Amino acid sequence: MIAVDDVRRAAGVLEGVAHRTPVIASRTLGEHISLKPENLQRSGSFKFRGAYNKVSSLPPGTPLVAFSSGNHAQAVALAARLVGSPATILMPEDAPASKLAATRGYGAEVVTYDRYAGDREAIGAELAAARGAELVRPYDDELIMAGAGTAALELIEDAGAVDTLVVPVGGGGLISGSATAAQALGVRRVVGVEPKAGDDWVRSFAAGHPVVIDVPRTIADGLQTTSPGALTWEVSSQLVDEIVTVTDAQIVEAMRFAFERLKLAIEPSGAVGLAAVRASLVTGGRIGVIVSGGNIDAGRFSELLGV
């Protein structure tokens, strides 16, 4: 189990390296709602926080391997470049073009695989062993979880107070770090949001243990995990109060709202918390919502919005 001190330590590591993204409100959305736009974070998502916290803990020059549907890839690639370590990233061959290009742009070597056929954990472990590299896991790592939790720490501090914290859930790195910070800072309720088609967390909470589902077909490409992580489940099963789900249509509506009213480009996975709030699936006092990422190209954005 991580503790709030781990999150605070990560905040120290990230100071001056990660952006302290702003906290924003919108009258249309409701002034009791504060958003933390991590699409404005370096590498375009909150993933940079955990990746840098992890990568900077290793000796400079350590070869790194990571597997990721996209945002963790870019985050590790950027963190590796900043600390001067070589990185190889294993990405699904159907990952968004902008994510593949950005990862290569940060100087990492990209190796692709078929996400509906290959077992990325096995391929990643093999690749790491073959290259004598350190595997940087996307979420099931205490330094990654603690780093991710700094997003919630900043949100709660900068919003003044938060009663209910709303967090996207994929593997659970962001929500376990965030719930750890939230508990220590007096937040009353932590709500996770996942795509309806990929409800592994809802099922796991119902079963009382991690449940494995098939790779979900959802537009939220960053939340296509099939099961909670072992470490993230350990934390989140204790500290998270509820998981709600949103449809792809609700995600698209939130993306349109973010563009037209907030003037922000956000990706489907990043929009699930906002979608839940927009659909009134979450209520309760002052609400803080993490908008977790914005890595989407303009063509895909238009296609999803049908404009």
Next chain:
Amino acid sequence: MIAVDDVRRAAGVLEGVAHRTPVIASRTLGEHISLKPENLQRSGSFKFRGAYNKVSSLPPGTPLVAFSSGNHAQAVALAARLVGSPATILMPEDAPASKLAATRGYGAEVVTYDRYAGDREAIGAELAAARGAELVRPYDDELIMAGAGTAALELIEDAGAVDTLVVPVGGGGLISGSATAAQALGVRRVVGVEPKAGDDWVRSFAAGHPVVIDVPRTIADGLQTTSPGALTWEVSSQLVDEIVTVTDAQIVEAMRFAFERLKLAIEPSGAVGLAAVRASLVTGGRIGVIVSGGNIDAGRFSELLGV
């Protein structure tokens, strides 16, 4: 002529009312370039700064009339609501749907006219006289100019230092306030940017006096002015070093860059400064660029980008 004290006074009026928008940088763009994203300002553009500075100087309840291609409309509508004054806004009938809707959404009455036929100044003056209302001009007013200049004041302060300031130019309200602040804060060079199809400022600088052109056909709907204002010309002809122009294609490229790399939704008029920097039309030390607005709907965005 306004002075920097007018801009500082406006900053005091706007404190706690306007957002202090962040100053952001992008490694891809170049770390010597700082952007001021006024698309994140209340009402979606820098126009709120001038409008509130003006409207709040009048007795509460004063009936207001404004004419605008869009952003000034929303700004006056919001400022009027905040101070409790009724507003009537004269807008071109082909203004973007999102701008018409937002203006009505702030509680203003909207009256439309044909921008290629009607003389908006005459119609606006008539409307104001008929209703016993105060006409809130879009740029040619010292309180509007001073209010707009607070965007540059914040940019220069928050960026640490700026050698070259890049500002979109339509009627000249933003650049005259900004150049006034820039001169006082040690900026070496102020560059205005306008659409190539609407080069009234380039022609005016060449002629040495304000020149009137036909209504320009450009995607930058907020910069379709036909001539510098009298007051804005008085200031800008003395303090602005150069005017450069950008094509509609360069504007679109900047909008795509803002979306995909900065995660920001910006409108064509708001993008001209970024377009000039992206096209290397402006160089010179540490560059500060005002991104002036983001009021564009997703459909129009997609159409312009051809995605």
